[in-house]
Amino acid sequence: MRPNAFTNPLALTLGIAALLLLAATLILDMVGSRRAEFAHATRQIEQHDRMLAEHVARSFDSIEILLDEMRLALQDNGRWLDWRPGDGHQYLKERLSRSLPQIRHLIIFDAAGDQRYTSFAHPAPRINVSDRPYFRQLLDGAERARFGPYLGRNSNRPSYAIARRLARDGGQFAGALMVAIEPEYFEQFCHSTRPYEAFEATIVDADGRIIAFCRSLAHAADKPPANAGEDFRKVLAHGEFAGANIPMNRSVVEGERHLLASEPIPGYPDLRVVSATPKDILLRGWHQHALRIFLLALLALAALGAAGLLIRRQLGQLSALTEELQRSRDTLEERVRNATRELEARRSETERLAEAKARFFAAASHDLRQPLHALQLFLGDLARLAGTPEQKALVERIETATRSMTGQLRSLLDISRLDMANIVPERVPVDVPALFAQLATTYLPGAEAAGVRLRFRASPATLETDPALLARLLGNLIDNAIKFSPQGRVLVATRRRANALRIEVRDNGKGIAAPHQQSIYDEFYQIGNAARDPGAGLGLGLAIAHRIARLLGANISLRSDTNAGTTFAVTLPYRCGPRPDTPPEHAAPRLILLGEPGDFAERARRWGYAVELAADSASARRLLDAGPGIPVVRCTDSCLLPNDIQSLLRGHRGVIISPAGCDVPDVGAYHLREPIKPARLRALLRSLH
Numbered sequence: 089m090r091p092n093a094f095t096n097p098l099a100l101t102l103g104i105a106a107l108l109l110l111a112a113t114l115i116l117d118m119v120g121s122r123r124a125e126f127a128h129a130t131r132q133i134e135q136h137d138r139m140l141a142e143h144v145a146r147s148f149d150s151i152e153i154l155l156d157e158m159r160l161a162l163q164d165n166g167r168w169l170d171w172r173p174g175d176g177h178q179y180l181k182e183r184l185s186r187s188l189p190q191i192r193h194l195i196i197f198d199a200a201g202d203q204r205y206t207s208f209a210h211p212a213p214r215i216n217v218s219d220r221p222y223f224r225q226l227l228d229g230a231e232r233a234r235f236g237p238y239l240g241r242n243s244n245r246p247s248y249a250i251a252r253r254l255a256r257d258g259g260q261f262a263g264a265l266m267v268a269i270e271p272e273y274f275e276q277f278c279h280s281t282r283p284y285e286a287f288e289a290t291i292v293d294a295d296g297r298i299i300a301f302c303r304s305l306a307h308a309a310d311k312p313p314a315n316a317g318e319d320f321r322k323v324l325a326h327g328e329f330a331g332a333n334i335p336m337n338r339s340v341v342e343g344e345r346h347l348l349a350s351e352p353i354p355g356y357p358d359l360r361v362v363s364a365t366p367k368d369i370l371l372r373g374w375h376q377h378a379l380r381i382f383l384l385a386l387l388a389l390a391a392l393g394a395a396g397l398l399i400r401r402q403l404g405q406l407s408a409l410t411e412e413l414q415r416s417r418d419t420l421e422e423r424v425r426n427a428t429r430e431l432e433a434r435r436s437e438t439e440r441l442a443e444a445k446a447r448f449f450a451a452a453s454h455d456l457r458q459p460l461h462a463l464q465l466f467l468g469d470l471a472r473l474a475g476t477p478e479q480k481a482l483v484e485r486i487e488t489a490t491r492s493m494t495g496q497l498r499s500l501l502d503i504s505r506l507d508m509a510n511i512v513p514e515r516v517p518v519d520v521p522a523l524f525a526q527l528a529t530t531y532l533p534g535a536e537a538a539g540v541r542l543r544f545r546a547s548p549a550t551l552e553t554d555p556a557l558l559a560r561l562l563g564n565l566i567d568n569a570i571k572f573s574p575q576g577r578v579l580v581a582t583r584r585r586a587n588a589l590r591i592e593v594r595d596n597g598k599g600i601a602a603p604h605q606q607s608i609y610d611e612f613y614q615i616g617n618a619a620r621d622p623g624a625g626l627g628l629g630l631a632i633a634h635r636i637a638r639l640l641g642a643n644i645s646l647r648s649d650t651n652a653g654t655t656f657a658v659t660l661p662y663r664c665g666p667r668p669d670t671p672p673e674h675a676a677p678r679l680i681l682l683g684e685p686g687d688f689a690e691r692a693r694r695w696g697y698a699v700e701l702a703a704d705s706a707s708a709r710r711l712l713d714a715g716p717g718i719p720v721v722r723c724t725d726s727c728l729l730p731n732d733i734q735s736l737l738r739g740h741r742g743v744i745i746s747p748a749g750c751d752v753p754d755v756g757a758y759h760l761r762e763p764i765k766p767a768r769l770r771a772l773l774r775s776l777h
Contacts, residue, residue, distance in 0.1 A: 106392065107389075107392070110385070110388060110392075114381055114385055117381065118378055118381060121374060121377055121378075122371065122374050125370070125371060125373055125374040125377070126367075126370060126371060126374070129347075129365075129370035129371070130340060130347065130349075130370070132283055133283065133287075133340075133347065133349050133363060133365055133370075134338075134340065134349055134351065136281065136282070136283050136287075136363070137289070137349050137350075137351035137361050137363050138351055139281065140274075140277070140278060140281070140289065140351070140361050140363075141351045141352065141353045141354065141360070141361045142354060143274075143277060144274060144291060144353050144356075144359070144361065145353050145354045145355050145356060145765075147190040147273075147274070148250070148353075148355070148356060148359075149355065149768070150187075150188060150190070151188070151190065151191060151250055151267050151269070152250070154183065154188065154191075154267070155232075155250065155251075155252045155265060155267060156252070158183060158194075158252075158265055159252045159253075159254060159265055162196075162254055162265065163254060163255060166256070166257065168196065168254075169198065169204075169262065169263075171205070173204075173205065173210055173211040173212065174210055176196060176204060176205025176212075177205055177206065177207065177209070177210035177211075177212070179205070180194040180195075180196065180205055180206065180207035181194075181207045183207070184207055189270070189273050190269055190270055190273045190274070191267055191268070191269065191270065192240075192243065192245075192247065192268045192269060192270040193206060193207055193208050193240075193242060193243070193267070193268040194206070194207040194265075194266075194267055194268075195207070195212075195242075195265075195266045195267075195268065196254075196263060196264070196265055196266075197217055197223065197263050197264045197266065198262070198263040199227075199261055199262055199263050200216070200218065201216045201217045201218030201219075201220075201223055202214070202215075202216050203215040203216070203217070203242075204263070206242070208242070209242075213242060215241050215242065217241075217264075220235060220249075221233075221235055222234065222235035222249055222251045222264075222266075223251070223264055226251060226252075226253040226261070226264050227261055229253075229261075229751075230253060230751050231252070231253050231751050231752075231753075231754060232250070232251065232252055232253070232751070233250075233251045233253075234248070234249065234250050234251070234358075235248070235249045235251070236248035236249050236269075236293075236299060237271075237293070237297055237298060237299045237317045238317070240268060242268070243268070246271050246299075246300075246317075247268045247269065247271070248268075248269040248271065248299050248300075249266050249267065249268055249269070250266070250267045250269065251264050251265065251266040251267070252264070252265045252266075255754075271291075271299060271300035271301075272300075274291055274300040274302075275300050275301065275302050275303075278300075278302030279302060279305075282302065282305075283365075284365060284369050285304070285305040286304050286305070286365065286366050286369050287302075287304065287363065287364075287365050287369075288301075288302055288303055288304040288324060288325075288363065288364050288365075289301075289302040289361060289362065289363035289364075290302070290320045290323070290324065290361070290362050290363075291353075291359065291360075291361055292320045292359070292360060292362055293358055293359060294336065294357075294358040294359075296319050296320050296321060296334070297317045297318065297319065297320075298317065298318050298319075298320050298323065299359070301323070320362050321334065324346075324348065324362065324363075324364040325343065325345070325346035325348065325364040328343045328344065328345060328346050328364075329341065329343060329346075329348050329364075332348075334348065334350055334362065335350065336350070336352060336357070336360060337350075337352060338350065338351055338352060342367075343367075345366060345367060345368075346364045346365065346366055346367060347364070347365050347366075347367055347370060348362065348363070348364050349362070349363050349364075349365075350362050351363075354763070354765055355761075355763070355764075355765060355768075357748050357763075470483055470486075513553065513554035513557055513639055513640055514554050515552050515553055515554060516552070516553075516554075516555065517550050517551070517552060518550065518551045518552075518553055518555045518558065519550055520546045520547070520548070520549045520550070520551060520582060520589070520591075520662075521546045521548065523546075523555065523558065523559060523562075524544040524546040524580065525544075526559065527544065527559065527562060527563060527566065527580065528542070528544050530563065531563065531566050531567065531570065534567075534570060535570050535578065538570055538571075538574060539574065539575045540570050540573055540574070540575070540576055540577070540578055541576070541577045541578070542566070542570065542578045542580075543577070543578070543579050543580070544580045544581075545579065545580070545581040545582070546581070546582050547582045547583075547584065549582065549584070549589050549662045550662060551589060551660055551661075551662050552661070552662075553640055553642075553660060554639075554640060557636050557639060557640055558636075558640060558660075560632070560636060561632075561633045561636040561637060561640070561642075561644075561658065562580070562591065562593065562658070564630065564632055564633040565593040565630075565633055565656045565658075566578065566580060566593055568630065568656075569593050569594075569595035569597070569654070569656075570595075572595065572597040572598065572654070573595040573596060573597035573653075574597075576595060576596045576597055577595070577596050578593070578594070578595045579592075579593075579594045579595075580592070580593050580594075581594070584662075585659065587661055587662070588659050588660065588661050588662065589659070589660055589661075589662035590657050590658070590659045591657065591658045591659075591660070592655055592656070592657045593655070593656045593657075594653065594654070594655045595653055595654055595655075596653040597653060597654060598650065598651055599648045599649050599650050599651055599652045599653055599654050600646070600648040600649075600650075600654055633656075637658060640660065641660075642658050642659060642660045643658070643659040644656065644657070644658050644659075645657045645659070676696055676697055676698040677696070677697050677698065677716075677717075677718070678697070678698045678699075678700060678711075678715065678716065678717035678718070679692055679697045679698070679699045679700070679717065679718050679720050679773070680700055680702050680708050680711050680712060680717045680718065680719045680720065680742075681699055681700065681701050681702065681720050681722070682702050682704075682705070682708055682719065682720070682721045682722065682733065683721060683722030683723065683724070684722055684724075685699070685701060685722075686722065688720070688722065688745070689701075691766065692773070695770055695773070697773065700717070704732075705730070705732040705733050705735070705736045706732075708736055709736060712740055717740075718740075718741070718742055718743065718773065718776050719736060719737060719740050719742035719743075719757075720742060720743045720745065721733055721737065721742065721743070721744050721745070721757070722745045722746075723744065723745065723746035723747065723750055723752065725747055727746060727747065727749070727750035727751070727752065729744070729752045729753060729755075734753060734755045737755045737756060737757040738755050738756055741756065741757065741776060742757045742758075742776075743757060743758045743759075743760060743772065743773070743776070744757050744758070744759045744760070745760050745761075745762065745764065746759065746760075746761055746762070747761070747762055748761050748762055748763075758772055758776075760772070
């Protein structure tokens with residue numbers, strides 16, 4: 089078939105459509121890849137800011153813990169006001185360590201605001217901070233305060249302060265314990281983890297004032313450093329976001345040339361990390377991808393042009409080849425249909441013959457059992473009437489033939505039942521030593537009569553299987569071993585293999601040659617019985633054993649060689665010894681909750697705590713008197729802590745959970761402000777428990 093006039097316009101149309109499809113695909117790929125690249129870079133910036141915020145939170149938590157420990161130690165001691173300057177300097181200096189590089193100074197002020205002791209100088213410089221806002225907050229009754237950023241009077245460097253109130257025994261204000269934080273520590277951490285050189289970030293307070301500033305390495309030479317207290321919106325991104333309203337919660341703001349990300353610091357609602365990154369840096373990978381796509385498009389166009397020329401030359405040949413293939417396919421389909429019909433007919437005939445054979449064996453075995461039973465009764469009468477030795481010998485021969493015929497008939501009946509019936513094993517616990525004792529009772533007399541030494545050796549084990557089917561399977565193997573080991577030895581033993589039990593039947597007979605080992609499980613297959621001696625059976629014992637093994641889900645294997653004996657092994661899953669007793673359950677630790685349970689109660693129960701609700705302090709005392717427990721008090725928005733609850737917490741170490749702005753009296757309990765990090769709360773409850 090040669091190309092007609094319609095072929096060329098059609099090919100041209102298809103080529104133009106292919107070019108348009110390729111162009112659309114490239115455009116969509118460019119747009120999608122830019123969006124994906126920008127989203128990936130944005131997630132990377134957010135992850136870095138979240139890591140920096142969590143690092144800042146952990147650093148502040150370490151400072152808070154140190155301040156709480158020092159405040160308790162100073163208030164319990166009570167003699168710090170009488171220290172000599174050298175003693176106070178040494179005490180504060182010993183509290184600093186390499187594990188707290190975020191701390192610049194530790195300072196103690198007295199009630200008048202005078203600097204008493206410092207960790208950096210002895211004697212302490214004469215400085216008064218009574219005009220500082222954080223000192224006035226502590227003087228007015230606040231337990232803790234934060235202040236900054238500010239220019240430190242001691243260091244003349246940007247600083248941020250965290251302070252704790254020091255009180256006398258009666259609660260009277262005695263002074264302040266303050267930590268001056270080192271902003272350069274956070275800047276150095278940011279420099280070591282920054283994702284890009286042009287990346288810059290700040291730690292700011294609620295008013296947007298800079299506490300610590302991580303400058304861009306790309307513009308560090310031509311950009312002056314920011315001062316503590318400056319508005320981050322005027323400093324970051326060359327002031328591109330000046331005047332913009334940046335929310336305190338987690339957010340991402342896309343500007344004309346920069347991407348601004350804000351991440352709150354967990355546990356410190358007045359602090360957050362704000363970062364700025366040039367958008368061209370974020371899309372650097374996309375630009376490289378776009379260049380590669382453009383080059384690939386040029387190559388694709390060149391390839392399409394060459395392919396078009398080749399296709400034009402091959403159209404005629406393809407048409408002729410298509411017709412030839414069509415004729416070959418029609419011929420092949422006809423041959424396949426004929427072969428399929430023939431195979432289906434042969435399969436149906438095979439299934440019919442197999443079903444007819446099974447039905448024949450079942451019917452013949454069933455119909456022959458009745459006359460055989462009558463024959464055994466007649467033989468009993470005949471044995472009583474036989475008087476001469478010749479008659480008795482004849483009766484014994486008839487009895488031997490009858491027993492052989494009965495055994496062969498029973499084997500045929502078993503085969504037909506296993507083939508025709510849908511037998512479902514009844515799996516129950518089977519004690520292996522008891523099963524071996526039953527088998528010994530059954531087969532020891534026959535072994536002694538044949539002059540075979542039969543021994544059983546079982547290890548304590550319990551199998552989950554059908555006892556009757558397993559006994560029949562092992563019985564066939566034992567009977568086979570006795571039959572082919574005249575005047576020899578047969579051992580039935582168990583061996584443990586991981587989570588399985590291996591039952592072995594070993595004999596020292598003449599063995600089975602390798603060419604016969606694959607066929608011994610077939611029906612009517614016998615080795616060395618070409619004349620079909622009726623005393624040697626029908627060759628169905630191993631076929632029955634193989635079918636029973638498949639029903640039980642067991643693995644049956646053979647190891648044998650000529651004149652080297654034979655070992656049949658049946659492997660089944662097992663459990664050893666008695667079932668383990670259930671360990672006693674320990675009582676869950678108790679939490680006595682006062683206040684609204686909220687989501688705290690459900691979370692604590694998931695952690696394994698028993699949460700009991702108390703309506704008031706009296707109910708809580710009764711619950712605590714009934715057994716050990718941890719009181720947990722949830723304050724309301726009023727931030728009030730009644731006297732009876734304060735008394736309860738002084739007698740029982742517990743936890744106070746309050747809104748973010750609440751300050752509660754120091755009653756010896758751990759005070760947590762919302763929002764609370766679950767890991768921190770869980771660790772605190774575990775330490776109290």
